Amino acid sequence: MLRVTDQYFWNFVFSAFFLLLVIMGAIILETESRIPLTELSIIDYVLITLASWRLTRLFVYDTITRFVREQFLDIKKVGRGYQLEKPKVGPRRTLADLFSCPWCFAMFASATVTFFYLMTAYAIFPVVLLAIAAVATFLQLLANLIGHRAEQLKQETES
Numbered sequence: 001m002l003r004v005t006d007q008y009f010w011n012f013v014f015s016a017f018f019l020l021l022v023i024m025g026a027i028i029l030e031t032e033s034r035i036p037l038t039e040l041s042i043i044d045y046v047l048i049t050l051a052s053w054r055l056t057r058l059f060v061y062d063t064i065t066r067f068v069r070e071q072f073l074d075i076k077k078v079g080r081g082y083q084l085e086k087p088k089v090g091p092r093r094t095l096a097d098l099f100s101c102p103w104c105f106a107m108f109a110s111a112t113v114t115f116f117y118l119m120t121a122y123a124i125f126p127v128v129l130l131a132i133a134a135v136a137t138f139l140q141l142l143a144n145l146i147g148h149r150a151e152q153l154k155q156e157t158e159s
Helices: 004-032 042-060 063-070 091-100 102-119 121-158
Strands: 074-078 081-085
Touching: 004 091, 004 102, 042 063, 042 091, 042 102, 042 121, 063 091, 091 102, 102 121
Parallel strands: none
Antiparallel strands: 074 081
């Protein structure tokens, strides 16, 4: 029988790996960054935030990256078909959890976006592209919400 703590080892390993990457990134940025962290403007922070949000949505929710998420799932035969499910334990379970948790994945996404934004001017285009896509995504979600609410009000007035 699996215990709750059986997965803690792998969660610790991946957390330690993330912390090591952040420390290494900070050391590299100390001498190699094109923009010092202290000189970022509000526009820079907005771009990094929006790009991180869109990158998180891209890998956690979007259909186009489902193939990435599915690499960490097991195939289980159910009746005549198959079903994907998270492994019970192990490193693939931790990665499956990471790719299904927007709060968890956002840590990796924001660290990656921030590092490359500060490191190279070549990151400007993908960051701006992701930021614009984030605004477009937000507007689409807002339009869907307004449309859904309008439909609810219409149904309420008809009944």
